[in-house]
Amino acid sequence: MHAMVHGERTLTDIDYARLSKLLSQQRPGHLADLVDWLDGAEVTSSRAAPSDLVTMNSRVEIVDAHTRHRQVLTICYPGDAEPAAGLISVLSPVGSSLLGLRAGDVARWLTPHGEGCAAQILAIQYQPEATGDYTR
Numbered sequence: 763m764h765a766m767v768h769g770e771r772t773l774t775d776i777d778y779a780r781l782s783k784l785l786s787q788q789r790p791g792h793l794a795d796l797v798d799w800l801d802g803a804e805v806t807s808s809r810a811a812p813s814d815l816v817t818m819n820s821r822v823e824i825v826d827a828h829t830r831h832r833q834v835l836t837i838c839y840p841g842d843a844e845p846a847a848g849l850i851s852v853l854s855p856v857g858s859s860l861l862g863l864r865a866g867d868v869a870r871w872l873t874p875h876g877e878g879c880a881a882q883i884l885a886i887q888y889q890p891e892a893t894g895d896y897t898r
Contacts, residue, residue: 771862
């Protein structure tokens with residue numbers, strides 16, 4: 763795991779429960795940083811989640827801090843990931859670095875080669891909770 767988690771993150775209660783279950787099914791020691799991140803996350807009710815919070819299945823517009831390249835990504839579960847289509851697994855460094863942040867925040871992560879990356883969250887284009895979908 764190569765996400766660099768700085769500061770406090772907020773997860774919905776449903777996302778926390780599903781991610782905890784997902785991580786318990788992974789290989790021991792695999793994704794240990796994400797397990798620690800989950801343990802330290804602030805958890806809120808899905809109904810109380812602010813509309814600018816990146817939750818599971820949120821579609822976010824980001825801009826690379828170095829290249830200024832903009833892209834739209836959807837944070838999804840591993841089985842739904844299709845990077846070429848912008849569907850990014852929450853278990854990837856990019857996905858886990860975005861989850862729990864808010865519009866305006868900067869996500870930071872390391873590539874598999876150890877290169878530092880950063881991107882600012884410009885907007886949340888879609889968030890399930892903001893549309894009243896609390897089960898997604």
